[in-house]
Amino acid sequence: xxxxxxxxxMVILFAILLGSALLYFFPIKPLPAPDGEYKIGLRIxxxxxxxxxxxxxxxxxxxxxxxxIWYPAEETSGYExxxxxxxxxxxxxxxxTHDILKLLTQHAGQVRTNSYINAPTKSNSGNGYPVIILxxxxxxxxxxxxxxxxxxxxxxxxxxxxxxxxxxxxxxxxDETVIFDRSTEATLIDRISKAETExxxxxxxxxxxx
Numbered sequence: 001x002x003x004x005x006x007x008x009x010m011v012i013l014f015a016i017l018l019g020s021a022l023l024y025f026f027p028i029k030p031l032p033a034p035d036g037e038y039k040i041g042l043r044i045x046x047x048x049x050x051x052x053x054x055x056x057x058x059x060x061x062x063x064x065x066x067x068x069i070w071y072p073a074e075e076t077s078g079y080e081x082x083x084x085x086x087x088x089x090x091x092x093x094x095x096x097t098h099d100i101l102k103l104l105t106q107h108a109g110q111v112r113t114n115s116y117i118n119a120p121t122k123s124n125s126g127n128g129y130p131v132i133i134l135x136x137x138x139x140x141x142x143x144x145x146x147x148x149x150x151x152x153x154x155x156x157x158x159x160x161x162x163x164x165x166x167x168x169x170x171x172x173x174x175d176e177t178v179i180f181d182r183s184t185e186a187t188l189i190d191r192i193s194k195a196e197t198e199x200x201x202x203x204x205x206x207x208x209x210x
Contacts (some may be wrong), residue, residue: 029148030112031084036154040074041119042082046173055166064179066163066171070115070153072122079116085143109128114150123157125148134161138181141168 045067051062142161149159
């Protein structure tokens with residue numbers, strides 16, 4: 001009996017080389033530390049509007065809004081740093097609508113930031129901090145401007161980032177509800193429809209023995 005041309009050793013060696021190559025070309029590094037004097041806290045809020053949602057036909061629907069707030073923090077030890085792009089949904093939306101290879105985005109979900117979730121706010125002797133509203137372009141994401149928000153917060157600003165429901169490429173809430181922007185939703189539906197049509201064609205082309 002002839003031995004297989006590909007031995008288990010070769011498979012393991014190939015996996016090690018591939019993994020090393022991915023780490024080399026796509027290293028997982030935290031975002032650069034901002035140059036301000038303040039540590040940075042981050043709070044994530046979800047709000048619901050009282051008025052009827054105009055983007056849907058459901059009369060009981062109310063728009064939900066996701067807000068990221070960066071601020072000068074008193075202390076960050078003992079608090080978890082936020083990831084850069086927190087939700088896998090963001091990658092799926094970018095891959096599905098902009099033809100971005102999954103290989104180029106999957107590592108981004110492991111990138112840590114300098115913002116610590118729910119860290120206590122640093123007191124400013126009653127003077128408060130100036131507030132900047134961060135409103136990303138359509139269909140962008142607030143997370144793509146993370147380094148700008150951190151830089152401003154490190155210099156004593158509060159940055160309020162508003163995820164624009166039905167305008168951002170994707171907004172995912174704590175209960176895992178995902179709302180895509182209209183163009184992204186239409187593109188994803190179109191691609192799913194085409195994939196299903198192609199699958200039906202393949203079934204018509206081949207006869208299965210079951």
